[in-house]
Amino acid sequence: MIDALAPLFLLLMVVCAVAALSVKDLLSAVTVFGAFSFFSAAFFVVQDALDVAFTEAAVGAVITTVFFVCAINRTVGRPE
Amino acid sequence: MTQHLPILIVLCPLAAALVVPLVARVSARAARALTMLATLSSLVCAVAALRVALREGDWHYHLGGWAPPWGIEYVVDPLGGGMAVIVALLATLVSLYAGPHVRGLSSLRGAAFDSLFLLLTTGLLGIALTGDLFNLYVFLEVSSLAAYALLASGGERAVVATFRYALIGTIAASFYLLGLGYLYALTGTLNMADLAIQLEAVPPGSAMTVGIVLLVVGLAIKMAVFPLHGWMPDAYTYAPPPVTMFIAAVMSKVSAYALIRVLFFVLPAGDAVETARAVLSWVAVGGVLAGSILALAQTDVRRMLVYSSVGQMGYIVLGLSIGNAAALTGALLHVVGHAAAKGCLFGAIGSLPRQTVQAEIGGLAGAARRAPLAMAAFTIAALSLVGLPPTAGFFSKWYLLRGALDADAWLFAVVLLVSSLLGAVYFFRVLEQVYFVPDPSAPDTDVPSPASPPSWRMVVPVLTLGAAVLLIGLFNGVLVSSVIQHALPEL
Amino acid sequence: MSQLGLGQLQYALAAVLLLIGLYGMLVKTNLARKLMAMNVMQVAVIVFFISLAVRSGGTPPIEIAHGAADAAYANPLPHALMLTAIVVSVSTTGVALALLIRIHRRFRTLDEPELLDRLRE
Amino acid sequence: MRSTFGSPVLDAATRLLVPFMWLFAAYVLIHGHDSPGGGFQAGVILAASLILLRLVRGQGSRPNLSSRDAVTCACAGPLLYGGIGVASLLSGGNFLDYGVLPLPMDPVQVRVIGTLGIEAGVMVGVTGVLVLIFDVLAPWDDGTV
Amino acid sequence: MINRLIVLLFVPALAVLLQAAGDLPAVGDGTSPAFTHVSPYYLERAHDETGAPNFVTAVLADYRGYDTFGELTVILTAGLACLLILGTRDDPPAPQNRDRS
């Protein structure tokens, strides 16, 4: 399925990746990173990779994000 | 069961790794015993499988009963089987050596330590035996993750170094995976043997070159070759002694093995591989010289040993970048010899009681009196790294020199000799302290004072490795003609 | 680059993602940020593999009807591989985060230059 | 956690949500062989539900999985997987060749059962590990960071 | 400073990667080796041999089941690694390694 959707999602991923690396606040960065994972899952759906998309959505968007939030909570913490 | 030996080599430590955390709740002693038993039985299986492979040719084992390239296969050939034997042997010795360390941990962490040690062994064995490039990636990750945890268990400085290692290691793994993706796109297969056949038919192009370069670079980074060794000194210095002993001895060797496997058994001979080897040769020269010179600058013995490892890995890379029969023989012999010697050196240093002996070179004054056996083994291993006969290191240097001269690579020959001279300087600096500088705390007598001798659990593995270094040297002819020669690729 | 047409656009974007990840890992000084960059890099590799598997006008690799092997299924092999790769990436992230917490507990910082300063003390 | 979110609404929502997540996990596991999903995804969902419980209702909430039990699960999953592999090895096939398991069915059916078995192993293992990692990473009750 | 140099290296790296991408079969090209060499076997035989209509599951759990076993080992390793590095509530790391705030 080569239509405009795949490059679009990829571009969104690039944008999210850049944003995740440049947003000042770490927790916001994690949120943006979650969006990045979500878009990548969407990309995988467009690419007919349903299993991968499912896993990426569950792992990238949920588990990894939770782990990051835990770790950041425990280190630099939420900005007051 | 004998027809399942190839998988049993890996399954023994893996099964034990799964059971150890459960057993440890009931009895820590039983968990320890299980760890040792598992590594030992893995060693037995590996030796048996290697013997079969040498007698009857390469042994292909189809996992799940699916024939390659559709399924995954294990291949026991002289190269992979030999590597498995080395890993299993070191694992067996280290599992004994780790006893005193594990006993100092809480039960859950002790179990985690043992279990991770077994998983590390599993990963390394899996890399050695697999015939599938993606499966290699999976086991590479198993071993890496276990190594991160084990190295980091040595305290905070080790943690920082390990974090860097984890980043670099992930970059390496990603490169490897990406390179694998390029090759998969060009051939549609992941099986090593099949890939070698398919790649012959692929016209060379930039995709193939990039794939090969990524694959080779990824493995080279895992090997901690010269400019990418930055994480090693801190990690190895502060990690617990058994961890350093095992990882320093075998981990980079297994990556070197994977590099040899990929360069000589999978990738087609051609410009891309030639280029990769040319680059590797300069990396190696840099590593050999920089490693030796930096080792000279160290005052902590373990750090010195780390830098010497950087140099010694350069020897191996040099051997495979020269790439003729003699040089490859030298590289493989050096893989064996250096694994034994480095394990012995780190083991010996780690066996000295920390409160009495600092790892600073000056702190080793008179160590020969306090730990005569461990220091004797240390001496033999040190001589091997310097490359003095009749130890293993001399003979691998011999083959490497021979290979360099056969290839008219005089510069490499000179580099090898210069680096072993530098090695002599930094090792004899230590040996002088050990033997000729009197222990400031002990009266000067001819009779050794057994003040606090290292535990026998630590001394026995160290001595075994020291003896192995000597025996590998003396009987390298047997080793080369019965195993290593068959492990060489067809050139 | 003459051959680089629209057909290879996805590969190119995957390469861009990879380099963004690498850039973040090498240049960003905050350790947590490095880890995010590491994840980006790993996703880039996954994107690359998945792009290998897609087929024009194809369907997901789940059998529509028994025996319809000639339908334009996507290649299931890279999908299976990438499931494993995702697991590897989450495992690595978990371990790296544990290391990160340990570092912060001792050195009270996640900033690399500061960390190096404190190491030297 | 330092504190639970403690809100009654959240608490009720969780009570409602968790059983559905479990049901979904079971569905994903069982239908893994004919639709997207499988043991890993099921394990992730299960783990997510347990983590949710932890987040909302605190460490000691029931039903839940203690860290020690998580370790047990983490080991039991691969043990189940490997056990099926070894069982097929003992039944005369190669490792993980579950078609040869001595079950009174035709080989393809046996394979389906075997696949289900290992997927269950994956689920148990993944659940255990993810909960374990969460426990390790999450801030501790006593306020230590 | 060194970082700037690294970034400079990225330009040629990107060029090389793009060049290589141009050399690859186009995305979606069903005649490339990836579609003709190994995977057709799965598409033709998976359902009959493994009983799984989901080819991915067939590959994951059966043909390459050992990879999945490895994957499970990876994640177990990660769990134990976290445990050893940080300890849990019931089992904190040894006191000398842990300085409380």
Place this chain on the structure above:
Amino acid sequence: MLALLGADRPLAAVLVSLAAAALIRLVGRWPTVREACTFGAGIVKLGLVLSMLPTVLDGGVVESARLTLIPGVTLHLRADPLGMLFALVASTLWLVTSVYSVGYMRAGRYPNQTGYFASFALCVSATIGLAFAANLLTFFLFYELLTLATYPLVAHNRTPEARAGSRKYLVYTLTAGQALLLAIVWAHSLVPGGEFRPGGMLPAGVPSGTVWGLFGLFVLGLGVKAAIMPLHGWLPAAMVAPTPVSALLHAVAVVKAGAFGILRVVGYVFGVDVLRDVGADTLLAGLATTTIIFASLRAFRETHLKRRMAYSTIAQLSYIVLGAAVGSVAALAGAMFHIAAHGFIKITLFMCAGAIYTESHRDDIRQLAGIGRQMPITMGAFALASAGLAGMPLLPGFISKWNIGLGAMSTGSWVFVVVLVGSGLLNVSYLFPIVYDAFFRAPHGTVSPERPSLTVPLAATALVALLLGIAPNIGVGFYRLAWSAATSVVGGADAGGLP
């Protein structure tokens, strides 16, 4: 065990002292047992070497079994005339030095004697292995073992100076070892197996550039131990060691190993003709003559007795190198015989120095006035040995010099004859003043009486030296061995020499 000893005598001769080294370590607690081990091993070794002598004198060789070290290259020992000569010198002198060492070490109350005797045995083992080595790799193996075994001996006193000296020794010898290793590996790529062959092992048609390079590396590798200038720096520095060690370094093992190696390389690797064809013999001869003259001159400046003798050793060793460079039968025979001649003379001198130091704690030449009257046996032996070193007729030094000179004349190189005579004169002028002062000046200070454990060995070696000078073939037939080795190397006998 005995059957093994009988069956494989060259190997057994090496192993005896190796086993002794291990045994000495084990029984180090009981000095008497320890020293009994040394003597026992020394006697057995000498017996083994002697038992091979008849075969070798009859023109045969005794070979050991081959042990494959590297596919195609074996650990191979062979007793041929040249090796036999060196092995005889080493095993005889080991026995003598052992007796002397026991006296010396006990009298001086030196610490760590167990390590001393063990290393000593190891050293001798390496020397015998070196002597009997039948190929380049075997030679190298024992060459490096010798380096390692002497290192703790040099550092024996454990003082900072001793450690510095040993460090210097190690740096010099190991560097040389690397050059030698490169040479040997290179030679192996030209000649698989690298077996020594009288007259040269290199195949015909090796380009002259290769010969030059290879020979240069060999000279560099062996020249350090042979103390060819400017590679001699370690030797005076190593004088910090106890006197028996110096004796070992100078007379028996280390420097002789270098000189012996040069003879082996010239005669059995290249062949004199090959070297002459490319002109490499001139290089060697040039180095040797320079060393002879400069070392003799340098000896004058030293007032420390042992250091003066160190420079004398440097000069004397180059006689051997010069003989090898000249390359005629007589010259080679002279050079080979000089191994024995210088061995007995120099060990006498060092044992005298050691005896003087033990009894009087003097080691400066200027303090030795009149000591001849207090220590007549010691200084008598010293005088005799000095004369021998200077090349006086009826002493062994004369025979070697005469032959080298004859050889030089036969090749028309008069300049070497001049050098030989001149250096003899220099020898006289730096050694005889010591003897003169010792006997003809008034003594000052007291000296303890000479102990038999020191005087008996040195008198014995002096006597042997005297006998060798009068009848060079007496006993074991050193002279005959040298001639038969030289003839085998050069092929057709040309010039005469002493009967």
